Amino acid sequence: MSDLLERLRGRGWRLTSQRRVVAEVLNGDHVHLTADEVHALATRRLPEISRATVYNTLGELVTLGEVTEVSTDGRAKRYDPNGHRPHHHLVCSRCGTIRDVRPGGDPLADLPTAERFGFTVSDVEVTYRGVCPACAD
Amino acid sequence: MSDLLERLRGRGWRLTSQRRVVAEVLNGDHVHLTADEVHALATRRLPEISRATVYNTLGELVTLGEVTEVSTDGRAKRYDPNGHRPHHHLVCSRCGTIRDVRPGGDPLADLPTAERFGFTVSDVEVTYRGVCPACAD
DNA sequence: ATCCTACGATGGACAGAGTACAAGTCAAGA
DNA sequence: TCTTGACTTGTACTCTGTCCATCGTAGGAT
Numbered sequence: 001m002s003d004l005l006e007r008l009r010g011r012g013w014r015l016t017s018q019r020r021v022v023a024e025v026l027n028g029d030h031v032h033l034t035a036d037e038v039h040a041l042a043t044r045r046l047p048e049i050s051r052a053t054v055y056n057t058l059g060e061l062v063t064l065g066e067v068t069e070v071s072t073d074g075r076a077k078r079y080d081p082n083g084h085r086p087h088h089h090l091v092c093s094r095c096g097t098i099r100d101v102r103p104g105g106d107p108l109a110d111l112p113t114a115e116r117f118g119f120t121v122s123d124v125e126v127t128y129r130g131v132c133p134a135c136a137d
Numbered sequence: 138m139s140d141l142l143e144r145l146r147g148r149g150w151r152l153t154s155q156r157r158v159v160a161e162v163l164n165g166d167h168v169h170l171t172a173d174e175v176h177a178l179a180t181r182r183l184p185e186i187s188r189a190t191v192y193n194t195l196g197e198l199v200t201l202g203e204v205t206e207v208s209t210d211g212r213a214k215r216y217d218p219n220g221h222r223p224h225h226h227l228v229c230s231r232c233g234t235i236r237d238v239r240p241g242g243d244p245l246a247d248l249p250t251a252e253r254f255g256f257t258v259s260d261v262e263v264t265y266r267g268v269c270p271a272c273a274d
Numbered sequence: 275a276t277c278c279t280a281c282g283a284t285g286g287a288c289a290g291a292g293t294a295c296a297a298g299t300c301a302a303g304a
Numbered sequence: 305t306c307t308t309g310a311c312t313t314g315t316a317c318t319c320t321g322t323c324c325a326t327c328g329t330a331g332g333a334t
Contacts, residue, residue, distance in 0.1 A: 014280095014281060014282065014331075015331095016281095016282065016329080016330070018282080019282090034320090035320080035321080036319090048283095048284085049283085049284090050284045051284095051285085051321090052286095052321095053282080053283050055320095055321065055322075056282080057282095069211065071208050074206060074208045074214045075292095075319080075320080076320060076321090077211050077320085077321090090248075090252075090254065090256055090258065092256065093259075099254050099256075101252045101253075101254075102252060103247040103248045103249070103252060104247050104249055105242065105244075105247035107240065107242075107263055108265070110240040110241050111227075111238060111240045111241075112241055115238040115239060116227070116238075116267075117227065117236050117238075117270075118270035119229065119267040119268060120267045120268045120273065121227065121267035122230075122266060122267050122268070123266040124263060124264065124265050124266070125264045126244055126262070126263050127262045127264075128248060128256075128258050128260070128261050129258070129259060129261070130253075130256040130257045130260070131256060131257045131259070132255065132256050133256070136257065151300090151309095151311065152301075152302095153300080153301070153310095155311080155312070172292080173290090173291080185313085186312085186313095187312065187313050187314065188314090189292095189293085189294090189312075189315095190311080190312055190313075192291095192292065193312080211321095212291080213290080213291060213292090
């Protein structure tokens, strides 16, 4: 975690208390917070932090590749740490819970050249949908 | 196409001119319009159609499984006909163009039980990202 | 230790996408 | 043709996210 902060400082980040708090909030596995949720949690530690700063910081973390944006529901984007460790998502259609998953196989390799329409394909994002144990009948 | 209208009537849909126009606009391959684009196109044929009706109708088509919602860019959702013919998407990171693709292999089968966390997984959505020929350097 | 200054934070206004709702309209069955 | 409940309309509203002018401060320079 402080790894992250060190890495960021190494990239010339000015280390402000706001950025530190945002980075701390985004710590852990299976964390997929919306910007507003990040803001709410950050506010507990730093009451005056502004929404704009949270958005800015999240945007920077995404640009740096430390955090991944996920939009599983067409509503608010969610922010996923572990951007450096590729994984996909499993979403509950009822409650919206998101789990990180690592499927076997390489979906990128599964796309035949004939289906690439001349694109240079560089990335693939997979979202599984289903019903989680808690929501099952 | 009129197949679609027949199918809808069969499901108890009241067939209004507004719904007909929305269904007509959403006809074709590689069609991925936003709600506002659908509204703009629909307006050419039926000038007084309201945004609310377009949203309602699109929502109903999605519920019926005739149309799929795609949110590839975190901005407006896009609506994709051929909901009954499963396929995935290839998106250009620069211009946003979307193509339908049908990869070989079954990504659903690639998710081991151990990675399902007790979910009943029923669907998978794959988005490939890359650069299209027109945007290549 | 203090000063400087460019980078970052703030908050309020704004914009885009989508939803809610009360009132009016009309498709389709009797 | 009549009736009725489903559909449409327009407006107001919410939610998410961006913009921007102004203020504050981290961290290098002295």
